[in-house]
Every structure is written in C-alpha cells, then in structure tokens.
Amino acid sequence: xxxxxxxLAVLGAGPGGYVAAxxxxxxxxxxxxxxxxxxxxxxxxxxxxxxxxxIHQAEIYSHALEAENMGIKLDLKGFNYxxxxxxxxxxxxxxxxxxxxxxxxxKIEVIEGTxxxxxxxxxxxxxxxxxxxxxxSTNILVATGSSPRQIPGFEFDGKQVLSSDDALMLKKVPESxxxxxxxxxxxxxxxxxxxxxxxxxxxxxxxxxxPTEDKDTAKVLHDSFKKRKIxxxxxxxxxxxxxxxxxxxLDIEKEGGKKETLKAEKLLVVVGRVxxxxxxxxxxxxxxxxxxFIPVKDYNETNIPxxxxxxxxxxxxxxAHVASKEGEIAVEHMAGHAGRKSVDLTAVPGAVYTEPEIAxxxxxxxxxxxxxxxxxxxxxxxxxxxxxxxxxxxxxxVKIVYASDTKEILGAHLAGSxxxxxxxxxLLAKNSELLPYDVAEMIHAHPTLSETVMEAxxxxxxxxxHI
Ligand code: FAD
Numbered sequence: 333x334x335x336x337x338x339x340l341a342v343l344g345a346g347p348g349g350y351v352a353a354x355x356x357x358x359x360x361x362x363x364x365x366x367x368x369x370x371x372x373x374x375x376x377x378x379x380x381x382x383x384x385x386x387i388h389q390a391e392i393y394s395h396a397l398e399a400e401n402m403g404i405k406l407d408l409k410g411f412n413y414x415x416x417x418x419x420x421x422x423x424x425x426x427x428x429x430x431x432x433x434x435x436x437x438x439k440i441e442v443i444e445g446t447x448x449x450x451x452x453x454x455x456x457x458x459x460x461x462x463x464x465x466x467x468x469s470t471n472i473l474v475a476t477g478s479s480p481r482q483i484p485g486f487e488f489d490g491k492q493v494l495s496s497d498d499a500l501m502l503k504k505v506p507e508s509x510x511x512x513x514x515x516x517x518x519x520x521x522x523x524x525x526x527x528x529x530x531x532x533x534x535x536x537x538x539x540x541x542x543p544t545e546d547k548d549t550a551k552v553l554h555d556s557f558k559k560r561k562i563x564x565x566x567x568x569x570x571x572x573x574x575x576x577x578x579x580x581x582l583d584i585e586k587e588g589g590k591k592e593t594l595k596a597e598k599l600l601v602v603v604g605r606v607x608x609x610x611x612x613x614x615x616x617x618x619x620x621x622x623x624x625f626i627p628v629k630d631y632n633e634t635n636i637p638x639x640x641x642x643x644x645x646x647x648x649x650x651x652a653h654v655a656s657k658e659g660e661i662a663v664e665h666m667a668g669h670a671g672r673k674s675v676d677l678t679a680v681p682g683a684v685y686t687e688p689e690i691a692x693x694x695x696x697x698x699x700x701x702x703x704x705x706x707x708x709x710x711x712x713x714x715x716x717x718x719x720x721x722x723x724x725x726x727x728x729x730v731k732i733v734y735a736s737d738t739k740e741i742l743g744a745h746l747a748g749s750x751x752x753x754x755x756x757x758x759l760l761a762k763n764s765e766l767l768p769y770d771v772a773e774m775i776h777a778h779p780t781l782s783e784t785v786m787e788a789x790x791x792x793x794x795x796x797x798h799i
Contacts, residue, residue, distance in 0.1 A: 334465045336441060338364045340666060341455050341469035343447045343612065346373020347652040348643030349475035350431050352659025357438035359667035364467055365440055366447040366457050371431040373477050374644075375652040377424050378497050383520055385420035386500070387685050390527035394687070402724075413528060414503045443467065449474075449613035453638070471638050471666045474619075474626065475659065476612055478605035478644035486512065486573050486601050492580050493573070494600045496521070505530050508596040510582050512570055513603040514541035516684045519553065521600055523686040526562050533563040533594050535570055535584055542684060545745065546696045548711070552728060552747035553686055565594075573599065607645040622647070630673040631665035632658050640666070649680055678742075679763055683752035688728050691755035694743030694762065697733050706736045710768070712788035714748045719779035725749035730788040732758065732768060739767050739792065754782050768792040 340356045342349045345367035353365045370377045399406050435442050445459035447467070455467040480495035482488060488495045494502075496517050505528045511518045514536035526532045534541065534557075541557070541564060542550040557564060567587035574581040579597040586592060607624045614620075619634050619641075620627055626634055626641035633640050640662040643655030657675050664670055684690035700707030714720040714728030728748020734741050744758040761771050771789035776782050 334463075336364055336443065336465060336467045338362045338441070338467065338469045340364075340471045340473060340663065341366065341447075341467045342473045342475055343449070343455060344373065344475035344477055344608075344643075345371045345431065345442075346475060346477045346643060346655060347375045348477070348655030348659045349373065349473065350434070351656040352473055352475065352642065352663045353440045354434055354438050355660050356663035356667060357440050359663065359669055361471075361663070361667055363438075363440045364443055364469070365435065366443045366445065366455060366467065368444070368446040370428050371435065371442070372424070372428040375655075376427045376431065378500055380652050381427055382420040382424045382500050383496075383517075383524075384685055385423040386416065386524045387520060389416045389419060390524045391687060394527045398724075411528065413505050416528075417501075417503050420500070447612070449617050449619075449639075451616060452636075455613075471640065473659070473662055474609075474612070474614075474634075474639065474641040474645055475643050475655070476608040476645055477655075478607050478650060480602070481604040481606050483601065483603055486570065486599070488601065489575075492575050492598055494598055496600070496602055499600050506597040507531065508579070509533075509598045509600055510535060510580065510594050510596045511600045511602065512582070513601065514543070514564070514566070515602065515604070516542065516682070518600070518602040519557075519684055519686050519690075521602065522557065522562055526557075526560055531561075531596070533596065534565065535568050535582070535594070536564070536566045537569055539567050541566060542690060545682070545684070545690055545692055546731060546743075547698075548729060548731060549690050549692065549745045549747035552688055553684075553690055556686075556688060556727060605644065605650055609645050631670060632662040632674070633665070648675055648677065649682065651680065651682065654680055676763075679759060681752075681755055681759055683755070685752065688725070688748045689751040690747050691751040692743065692745045693755065693759050694741070695733055696743060696745065700733055700735075700742045705742060707733055707742055708736045709733045710788050710791035712784050712791060714781070714784055716787060717779065717781060717784045719781050719783065720749065722779060723749065725781070728784075730754075730784040732788045732792065734768060734792060739769070741766075741768065748781070748784070750781050754785055757782060757785050 339361040340363045342353045342365040356363045445457040447455045447457045450456040457465045508531040511534045514534045522532045540550045569585045571583040580599045582594045625647040642658035644650045681693045697707045697709045711731045715726035731745040733743040741762045768789040772793045776786045
C-alpha cells in the first residue's frame with residue numbers, strides 16, 4: 333500500500349474542504365485532499381451552482397415572456413430544456429475544473445477515492461479501481477458534507493420520486509410536479525419548473541413556506557407564487573404515496589384535518605439533508621456524533637485533538653459559505669494563526685434565489701423578543717423606490733429588526749429583486765457595529781434598489797422620504 337504523509341488530510345472536497353485545503357497551503361501546511369466524487373462537492377456539482385444556472389435561464393425566459401407587456405416584440409419559439417440543462421452542467425463542470433486548477437496551483441495533493449478514518453492520524457483511501465493508499469497526517473479535517481434526506485414511504489426512485497440531485501439532472505420539464513418541502517431548495521425548484529411551464533403544487537408541514545424565514549418576507553414569496561398559479565398547501569401532512577402508470581398520487585391532510593389526493597407526473601422530496609457521517613470510520617477514532625452531526629468545540633475541533641469537522645457534517649446552517657468559513661477557522665488554528673473561534677451565527681446570510689429573492693441574517697422580531705430584546709422593526713416597501721418601480725420590481729420589502737433602546741441591528745429580512753445582493757450592506761453595518769443612523773446617513777446612488785435599505789434605516793431615524 334502506498335503511503336502519503338501530510339500536515340493536513342482533508343476528507344471531502346466541497347466548499348468546506350477545498351477552501352480549507354487552499355487556506356492551509358497558503359499558511360504553509362503540506363496538504364492532501366481526498367474526494368470520492370467530483371472536486372467542488374455538492375455545491376459546485378449538484379447544488380448551488382447548477383441550480384443557480386437553471387434559475388438564471390428561467391429568469392431570461394420569464395423576461396422574454398413578459399417582453400410583450402413592455403412594448404418589445406419577440407418571435408419566441410419556446411425553449412429547449414435539454415440545452416438549459418446542458419448549460420447548467422457546463423457551469424458546474426467549469427467550476428469543478430477550476431477547483432482542480434487551484435489544487436495544482438497550491439500544490440495540494442488530490443487523492444481520488446473513498447476515504448475511511450482508519451486509526452489516529454490515518455485515513456485509508458480506496459480508489460474506484462480497488463487500489464489502496466494510506467494517508468498519515470498530523471491533522472485531519474472531516475468535510476464529507478450531506479445527502480438528501482429520505483423519508484419512509486416516499487423513497488427516491490430517480491424516476492417518479494425525485495431527490496434534488498435527480499431534479500437537477502432532468503432533461504425534460506415534467507408537466508406537473510408536487511414538491512414535498514417548501515424550504516429554500518423546494519422554493520427554488522418551484523420557481524424554475526413553474527417558469528418553464530410545469531404545474532406545481534407545494535406541500536409543507538409547517539405553517540408557512542420558507543419556515544425559517546421572517547413571516548412577512550415569506551408572505552411576499554407566497555403571494556408571488558400564488559399569482560403564478562403555484563398551489564401551496566402549508567400546515568399540511570403528506571400521508572401516503574401511490575405510484576401510477578402516469579405518475580404519482582399523494583394523499584395529504586390539510587390544516588383542519590381535510591384529506592385530499594394530489595396527482596402529478598413527479599414528486600420531488602426536499603425535506604432536508606442528512607450529514608455524511610455514517611461509514612467514514614468516525615468510531616475508529618472515537619469521534620462522537622449527535623443525531624448524525626459531529627459536535628465540535630472551538631475552532632471546529634472534535635472531541636479528538638487534531639481532528640476537525642466543518643460544513644454540512646456540523647449542526648450549523650447547511651450553507652456553502654458557512655462550510656468555507658468553518659474550514660478557514662479550523663486550518664488557521666492548526667497552522668497557529670488562530671483568529672475567530674467559530675462562525676458568528678448572528679451574522680450568517682441566508683439567500684433564496686426565487687423571484688422575488690429572499691435574503692436575511694440574524695433574528696426575526698419574534699425570536700429577538702424571545703431572547704429578551706425589546707425588539708422593533710422598520711419596514712420599507714420596494715414600491716417606494718424609483719428603481720424598483722422603473723424596473724418592474726415593485727413587490728418586496730426591506731425589514732430591519734433592531735433593539736429599541738440601543739438601536740443595535742439584530743437582523744435584516746429582505747424580499748425583492750436582487751435582495752441577495754443588497755442584504756450585505758446591512759450585514760457589513762452589523763459586523764462593523766454601525767447603527768441604522770450610519771446606513772441612513774450614507775449617500776446612496778439614485779435610483780438604486782439599495783435605496784430601499786437606506787429608507788428602511790431612515791424610518792428608524794425619523795422618517796423615510798424617497799420615491
Ligand atoms: P459537500 O459540498 O457536500 O461536499 C462533501 C464532499 O465530500 C463531496 O464531494 C463528497 O463526494 C465527499 N465525500 C463524502 N464522503 C467521502 C469519503 N468517505 N471519501 C471521500 N470523499 C467523500 N448553499 C448555499 O450556501 N447557497 C445555495 O444557493 C445553495 N444551494 C443549494 C442547492 C441545492 C439543490 C442543494 C442540494 C444544496 C444547496 N446549498 C446551497 C447547500 C450547499 O451545497 C452545502 O451547504 C455545501 O455544499 C456544503 O459543503 P461541504 O463542503 O460541507 O460538503
């Protein structure tokens with residue numbers, strides 16, 4: 333068996349693992365990264381990037397459909413979804429190749445195969461051809477990510493019952509689709525598939541779509557989906573599934589106990605993700621898990637010194653940028669450059685790429701009050717901003733949640749065009765301990781969507797005035 337000796341062995345090359353590997357190499361560590369599938373992990377290959385490529389094309393198509401209302405005549409001949417799909421794959425492939433280039437540039441050894449923690453400081457890697465390599469390393473970083481959650485009775489079959497992986501690989505738009513789970517991934521698929529003409533029903537057990545988001549921003553999206561004739565069943569349980577020759581039949585129990593059967597060509601089940609921690613040898617090193625996740629201490633170190641865990645295997649928000657930041661924190665500690673001890677969960681941005689977009693960080697007013705803040709909120713509507721009206725994007729809100737006594741920004745919740753971009757001004761303000769006054773005082777170019785942020789801050793300071 334070949335042996336590779338390193339300062340750091342990274343298990344899994346998603347946005348957690350590959351970013352950590354690069355940072356470690358920059359700090360002078362000798363690094364090997366082990367990946368059983370494609371460099372870039374879920375995010376680049378079967379998550380953030382291909383989904384955003386589909387969303388981008390859906391939006392071009394939807395703008396083309398609306399062009400007539402704006403006096404533009406287009407001879408539109410529909411779309412070729414296979415080309416749309418191929419474009420999303422080429423974005424993913426291009427970025428995965430980009431990661432390979434970065435590994436080479438930073439002299440990181442890439443080991444292809446499935447790694448198992450086989451003893452203290454040891455990972456045994458088995459390649460697809462059966463060859464075994466032993467990696468011996470001073471530090472180990474577990475970054476094996478997550479997989480779609482399956483629920484009994486609704487198991488994926490890749491044909492009628494799809495996971496998000498399957499849905500990203502569709503080469504044809506289904507005539508109709510039921511989406512079980514109205515979180516970020518479910519809503520993004522509803523947006524894409526509905527734009528390309530699929531009849532969509534969404535079933536969500538909790539009382540609102542995007543259950544973790546602010547109720548008012550979620551309502552903006554809910555209303556927009558309703559306008560687009562997406563059927564939404566919130567507070568609804570999926571009772572059972574029957575596969576038929578033409579598709580699926582889903583029995584549901586709606587709020588109040590009324591039962592109904594929904595029919596569609598396909599069912600997409602997006603009810604969360606499970607950490608990839610089974611079968612990777614954690615027990616061989618005595619690494620604990622809690623409901624599948626790996627508990628970590630400061631600097632994302634596990635209960636075993638020298639072994640760290642980051643990204644979707646840790647019970648922090650399952651987001652690419654959280655994985656990357658945790659990777660940086662862990663390797664900076666290994667290299668003796670320790671800074672921040674953990675990700676600041678009050679300042680993690682969340683983004684949902686629907687139309688309108690949803691973006692947020694920090695506390696909602698309700699959660700802030702539960703935490704003991706005397707929290708209030710300022711809300712400015714997009715329709716009050718000239719740029720939003722001029723660009724046909726008047727549906728939306730900017731909400732700032734703040735402490736009434738100190739005016740500290742506790743959270744921000746946006747729904748609207750480009751919300752995922754303009755959120756960051758408020759996040760920077762919070763991270764820099766600025767107050768709404770500072771945001772309100774800063775001159776914002778007119779007309780911009782960012783003026784909505786300034787106007788929301790001005791409400792706190794005594795009144796918004798803009799159109
Ligand atoms: P992963 O990206 O899951 O990578 C883990 C890697 O480890 C994989 O490549 C896997 O093959 C490898 N691996 C696992 N076990 C082994 C082993 N034993 N040996 C070798 N290799 C192994 N997040 C956002 O922030 N923004 C978004 O817009 C967004 N959109 C998403 C859309 C979809 C459809 C999905 C499914 C997810 C989306 N996410 C998004 C979530 C994001 O993809 C994840 O949070 C992120 O990929 C987690 O990164 P990670 O490095 O922890 O793990």
